[in-house]
Amino acid sequence: MAPNKRLTLAFVQEAGRILLGYKKRGFGCGRWNGFGGKVHDGETVHAGAVRELEEESALIAPKLDKVGVLMFEFLGDPQLMEVHVFTTKHYSGTPSESEEMRPKWYSLEEIPFKEMWPDDVYWFPLMLKGKHFYGYFTFKGMNDIVDYKLREVENI
Numbered sequence: 001m002a003p004n005k006r007l008t009l010a011f012v013q014e015a016g017r018i019l020l021g022y023k024k025r026g027f028g029c030g031r032w033n034g035f036g037g038k039v040h041d042g043e044t045v046h047a048g049a050v051r052e053l054e055e056e057s058a059l060i061a062p063k064l065d066k067v068g069v070l071m072f073e074f075l076g077d078p079q080l081m082e083v084h085v086f087t088t089k090h091y092s093g094t095p096s097e098s099e100e101m102r103p104k105w106y107s108l109e110e111i112p113f114k115e116m117w118p119d120d121v122y123w124f125p126l127m128l129k130g131k132h133f134y135g136y137f138t139f140k141g142m143n144d145i146v147d148y149k150l151r152e153v154e155n156i
């Protein structure tokens with residue numbers, strides 16, 4: 001069994017809006033998402049989330065709250081992706097474009113789910129309500145979810 005690939009995903013929120021980034025290259029290229037990436041060896045998941053958010057958006061948010069864990073299985077790939085989801089309303093700096101991401105604020109009524117990973121429409125409502133959640137999504141290719149489980153949890 002291959003060990004899980006650990007990744008982070010961070011969302012900055014303000015009254016009525018959320019910061020998304022358009023992924024310009026790599027995995028999930030062409031989709032709007034939060035900011036994140038691979039956790040480095042010897043780094044905590046939280047530290048990885050803070051680092052990736054700054055690298056990709058230029059925002060500094062040292063206190064991210066962990067709100068969810070999402071597991072992704074891609075049929076035919078033995079390695080699971082374990083994505084740790086964080087949110088915050090406290091940050092400093094101004095969002096700026098990086099080599100990887102083009103940031104843009106979206107009002108909560110206009111989140112572009114059709115241009116995002118197809119799992120997001122399931123768990124975003126929980127995240128936006130301030131809930132904690134655990135999900136497991138099985139993908140066939142990059143676009144089709146063939147099975148999923150999602151539940152609200154007390155602690156994550």
Ligand code: 6U4
Pocket residue numbers: 007008009010025026027028033034035036037038072081083117119120
């Ligand atoms: P680098 O090393 O930066 O080239 P890259 O291949 O671009 O890596 P990376 O590190 O940016 O990938 O990580 C992928 C990002 O996409 C992480 O923030 C996790 C997120 N992600 C992966 N699958 C997702 C999914 N199904 N739904 C979602 N986010 C996902 O909302």
Ligand code: NA
Pocket residue numbers: 035036037038052056100
């Ligand atoms: Na990344």
Ligand code: NA
Pocket residue numbers: 036037038
């Ligand atoms: Na990365």
